[in-house]
Amino acid sequence: MAPPPSNVAPMGPATVPDVGLGKGWEPAVLMGVTLALFTFGLITLSSATTFLAHQAGDQAPRFVLQQAFGGALGLGALVVFSRVPLAWWRASAWPLMVFAWLLLMILILPGTETIAPRINGARRWLLLPIGRFQPSELAKMAIIIWTAALAVKKQAHFRSLRRGLLPFLLVWGAILLPIAAEPDFSTACLVGILAGIVVFCAGGRVGHFVFLGLLLLPVVAAKLGEGFRLDRIRAFWDPNFDPAGAGFQVRQSLVAIGSGGLTGVGFGEGRQKFGFLPEPHNDFIFAMIGEEWGLLGVLFVVSLFITLILVGFRIAQRAPDLFSELLAVGFTSLIALQATLHMSVGLGLVPNTGLALPLISYGRSNLVVTMASIGILIAIARAQPEMGRNRV
Numbered sequence: 354m355a356p357p358p359s360n361v362a363p364m365g366p367a368t369v370p371d372v373g374l375g376k377g378w379e380p381a382v383l384m385g386v387t388l389a390l391f392t393f394g395l396i397t398l399s400s401a402t403t404f405l406a407h408q409a410g411d412q413a414p415r416f417v418l419q420q421a422f423g424g425a426l427g428l429g430a431l432v433v434f435s436r437v438p439l440a441w442w443r444a445s446a447w448p449l450m451v452f453a454w455l456l457l458m459i460l461i462l463p464g465t466e467t468i469a470p471r472i473n474g475a476r477r478w479l480l481l482p483i484g485r486f487q488p489s490e491l492a493k494m495a496i497i498i499w500t501a502a503l504a505v506k507k508q509a510h511f512r513s514l515r516r517g518l519l520p521f522l523l524v525w526g527a528i529l530l531p532i533a534a535e536p537d538f539s540t541a542c543l544v545g546i547l548a549g550i551v552v553f554c555a556g557g558r559v560g561h562f563v564f565l566g567l568l569l570l571p572v573v574a575a576k577l578g579e580g581f582r583l584d585r586i587r588a589f590w591d592p593n594f595d596p597a598g599a600g601f602q603v604r605q606s607l608v609a610i611g612s613g614g615l616t617g618v619g620f621g622e623g624r625q626k627f628g629f630l631p632e633p634h635n636d637f638i639f640a641m642i643g644e645e646w647g648l649l650g651v652l653f654v655v656s657l658f659i660t661l662i663l664v665g666f667r668i669a670q671r672a673p674d675l676f677s678e679l680l681a682v683g684f685t686s687l688i689a690l691q692a693t694l695h696m697s698v699g700l701g702l703v704p705n706t707g708l709a710l711p712l713i714s715y716g717r718s719n720l721v722v723t724m725a726s727i728g729i730l731i732a733i734a735r736a737q738p739e740m741g742r743n744r745v
Contacts, residue, residue: 394713423717427724434728610643617647
């Protein structure tokens with residue numbers, strides 16, 4: 354059979370869109386967008402945390418300095434990972450997965466409260482000499498890399514539920530259960546969706562996912578029906594439900610965004626951060642952007658994320674092999690899902706999930722992992738071949 358034309362990149366069993374731009378510029382664009390979002394995040398954070406810092410008696414911009422330190426670590430990881438051979442990630446899939454699982458288990462085992470204390474009702478962080486670390490962020494990377502590696506290996510068995518999807522489910526469960534037990538149900542769902550996206554793009558059968566969805570439906574329904582999760586869903590469907598409780602955060606977020614108008618109230622002039630909007634530096638930093646920077650600031654941030662996502666999927670479409678393609682799809686989807694869900698929560702389009710806005714929200718673990726993921730995307734972009742690809 355004749356090889357495909359040089360201007361056509363053959364795809365795997367499931368394809369991702371080619372956004373139709375030039376070749377060779379992707380690493381520079383990814384780096385530029387990353388720095389732009391991170392810088393804008395630091396500027397927004399400096400305003401969003403003024404009241405929090407005052408309450409804590411801080412005289413220095415502690416939150417900004419900590420985020421800047423996390424950004425330095427993240428940029429270092431980005432540069433290093435952009436140079437790591439892609440074959441190394443495939444060979445390291447199992448060790449990385451086991452390491453992530455061990456860190457997650459520390460969070461839920463009794464007797465580990467000294468290094469994994471309960472904060473705000475959950476044990477999600479490990480106390481390290483350089484600060485707190487959230488193992489579930491590492492689990493996001495690990496499950497994408499491991500799922501991509503096994504999906505390539507299992508290509509011939511995807512028609513079989515027992516030999517195709519079942520091996521994934523067993524290992525996914527080992528990762529998702531400790532995350533859900535922290536408890537962090539939103540992150541557990543996100544990690545599971547990411548793993549499913551990678552398998553689907555590798556050629557997983559739709560019928561298997563439908564069967565899996567029906568199997569998990571009672572479990573998900575039971576978890577969503579518990580306490581504060583049910584209240585959040587009720588507040589989403591009925592804005593007047595518990596306006597001082599479950600619906601308070603989203604109502605204040607809408608007030609902030611609505612107050613911004615076209616150009617915003619001005620940098621540092623936002624009022625919702627003064628005790629009205631909970632977590633203005635993290636879960637609801639998008640609302641702060643809408644209030645102080647207005648619709649123009651929101652469109653600026655959204656356009657940067659759209660650029661990053663389109664370039665990520667273009668890199669996947671032109672990846673040198675199936676494993677690299679699945680990595681690019683997984684890491685691009687990680688950023689896309691988190692950004693979309695965070696902004697949707699701020700606009701009241703979905704129930705409150707508590708997910709960070711990548712590269713902008715305060716949180717060093719998420720920041721470092723996001724930048725490291727972009728480093729791997731850059732490595733894949735640099736490995737783009739001129740002709741067709743080896744699919745194994």
